[in-house]
Amino acid sequence: MKTIKRMFIFVLCGYLVIGLIWIGKDIITHYLNINGLPILGYHGVVSDHDKKAYFNDYTYYMAKSDFEEQMAYLAKNNFYTLTMTEIEDYYNGNYKLPKNAVALTFDDGLLNFKTIVKPILKKYNLKATCFVIGHKTTIANNNNPSKHQYLRKKDLINDEYVEFYSHSYNLHHKKKYTKKIDTLNIEQINNDFSLNKNIVSDKYFAFPYGATNENIINVLKKNNVSLAFGYNQNRNMTINDDQYLLPRYLMFSEMPMFYFKWIIQ
Ligand SMILES: [Zn+2]
Known part of the structure; x- marks a missing residue:
């Protein structure tokens, strides 16, 4: 019995140490890049009802009230939201980050970017970039609230609040x-880029x-892509980062407010 107890405590301590190292690594990485730019990577935002009922x-998919709480915090604390051009200028050393700088990005080109996110951005005078999956804009939405709905090509108009760029034509599956991406050759990836050019920049x-991977980097160069963004690196971007693998924070629906404040501090 004593041996089992000892083993249990040993395993528990092991998990605790691994957990602490994991958290410690994230905290150290965060502070090493504290002078850089936090780029937040969202996907969808749905009504509180739809979040509970379907998602x-x-x-x-974040609930609208949680998302709005984050945006209200940015506005109240005078955060400045950078456009892609400003991020590029910062990367090239031609733009000094203002105090309280942050960038908002949304992946996949979901319809709720237009119906829920944009009105909130306008309300708080914030700017964001939406990365669109080209082929989704061509498939009919089915109006089922429990299914993903996507923007149409006619929705992809840049203005002072939102800009649309590429998340590939169809490289997700x-x-x-x-x-x-790992199953395609350079020509096939380049073909995907050609298809998306008719839809979004x-x-x-x-x-x-x-x-x-190496093949897609080759295609990015060939197509003169200025900057490319990764996901889930959970640290600030700096000018020392790879032009074609800029880090973003993963934004998720259960994110506590203290964590949100910590990553953008
Ligand atoms: Zn995506």
Whole structure:
């Protein structure tokens, strides 16, 4: 019995140490890059009703009230939201980050970017970038509130609040252990880029699932893409980062406000 007890305590301590190292690593990385730019990577925002009714377990859709609380905090504390051009200028050393700088990005080109996110951005005078999956704009929405709905091509008009750039035409699908990007050659990836050019600009690009490889880097260069964004690195971007793998924070629906404040501090 004593041995089992000892083993249990040993395993528990092991988990505790691993947990502390994991958290410690994130905290150290955060402070090492504290002078950089936090780039927040959202997906969708749905009404509080729809969140509860249809997307309770779906971490990529935030409830409207939670999202609005974050945006109200940015506005109240005079945060400045950078455009992609300003991020590029900052990366090239031609722009000094203002105090309280942050960048807001939204992946996938969801319809709720137009119906829920943009009105909140306007209300608080904030700017954001939406990375659109080109082929989704061509498939009919089914008006079922429990399904994902996407922007139409006619919705992709840049203005003082929002800008639209590429999240690939159709490079998302992932088999269990294989990312689609890893199954395609340079020509096939380049073909995907050509298809998206008719829909949205690829001057700035967000990798599907944040995944990159040598072939797609080759295509980014070929197409003169200025900056490309990864996902889930959970640290600030700095001018020392790779132009084609800029880090973003993963924004998720259960995110506590203290964590939000900490990452943008
Ligand atoms: Zn995506």
